[in-house]
Amino acid sequence: MTDYYCAYCSELVGDDDEAVSCDLCSKWQHRICDTGITKRHYNQAMRGKKELIFTCCACKENEMEDSGAAQQPEQMEGVAHSTMIDASEELPPLPSITFNLEFSLGTLTSTDTTAADTTGVEPDDNYDNTENTNTENEPDNAPAYFDLSRDGPTLVQIIVEDPLPDAPLTDTIIEDGEIRYEVVEEGTERQKKKLVSSDGYTYVQKQKPTARSVQWRCSVRRQNLRCYACVNQQGDIFTAGTVKHCHPADGLASKRVTLNRDIRREAVRDVHQPAGTIVEGLMQDVNQQGDFNLPKPSTRARNVNRARAQYRP
Structure with missing residues (x-):
């Protein structure tokens, strides 16, 4: 029995494997090895409902190399023809253009430079305007002159704004107001007394009151939050304990x-x-x-x- 190997992965092609044969070299190649053939088309071809035209990967590479080698001389020939120029053809003559430019760099004396820096843009009344008059009377075909002399440095005025002063800090200390307490009858759910402070906290009786004092504890007693702040009451005098509240008011x-x-x-x-x-x-x-x-x-x-x-x- 002859063994056939896949042209793509070089693995043995078994009897139960899905493989196709090349139409050029008759080599076998697994369907899943970059053939581009779906399982549906493969099953239709096996039933005779569709004809498969397949070329293996090795034959495709050979075809690409042959086509590239054949196209290269044609491209080189086209490039050579495109760059050739027929010597018999006469090129049109180039137009003749004559440029006649004369530059006159005027020199300024130290006196003129100093005067230009001190007097600014406005000229003096005694300024000789003969040169400008002669320029206006010149004919149109006279050579053009360009004055490339530079003026003095331009003075730039920098405006600096003073920042606004900061508002003065106050040294006034706002003191906390006196905390007032109120005992509300039937204030709890069980209709017991409840102590309410003016700073936003409520208290319930911590233990049974005595004849002299009553101990109040904060009413916030949840599973994940227990506040231990207390207030001691003696008659009409309420004194807060040292433990602070652990929740907002x-x-x-x-x-x-x-x-x-x-x-x-x-x-x-x-x-x-x-x-x-x-x-x-x-x-x-x-x-x-x-x-x-x-x-x-x-x-x-x-x-x-x-x-x-x-x-x-």
Whole structure:
């Protein structure tokens, strides 16, 4: 049995491989080895539905070399013919052009140069204009003269603007105002007391109050954020602890606590009134124009329904 090798990859062409035979040299070449034949066309040719005309890669290279060698002499012959000039042809004579230019470089004395620098552009009244008069009376065919002398240096005035002075720095230190505290009854969700400060923080009771003092801790106690700021109350005197808050303040903290308390009271007082009506009316009374970070009415409406759920018949 004769073995056939691919003309492109030099690998053995097996019985199950897809290969085509060259029409010129009868060498075999795998279909996937740069033949340009798709699988669909190959299958159609195998069924006899289509005829394949194929030339292997080696024969293609030989054809390209032969065509290049044949074209090279023809190109060289064309170049030689294109550069040949028939000696019998007479070229037209070139036109004769005569240039007659005379340059006169006028010399300036040191006195004239000094006068030109000091007097500027305007000439003196005693300036002799004879040369200009003679030039105007010359005929048209007279030789032209060009004065290539240069004037003195041009004075350029540089304008320098003084920058505006910086505004003076103020040495006024704005001191923090006195922090005021307010105890809101039924301020928490469980209707307990809640302490609200004027700087935007809220507190709840840390432990059971005694006869002499009450300990308040910050109401921010979430899973990923716990604030340990405290306030000590003795009568009407509130003293902040040394631990600072670890979260930003809320400028509407007092309004939020008051609004939640009023919503719960109104929800219990009239259990048949729509929750949206209660929230809308109270928010218009509490909030003012220019307030930002307002509470969502939908959240407040859920608080209304939660507060009066046990009072509904």
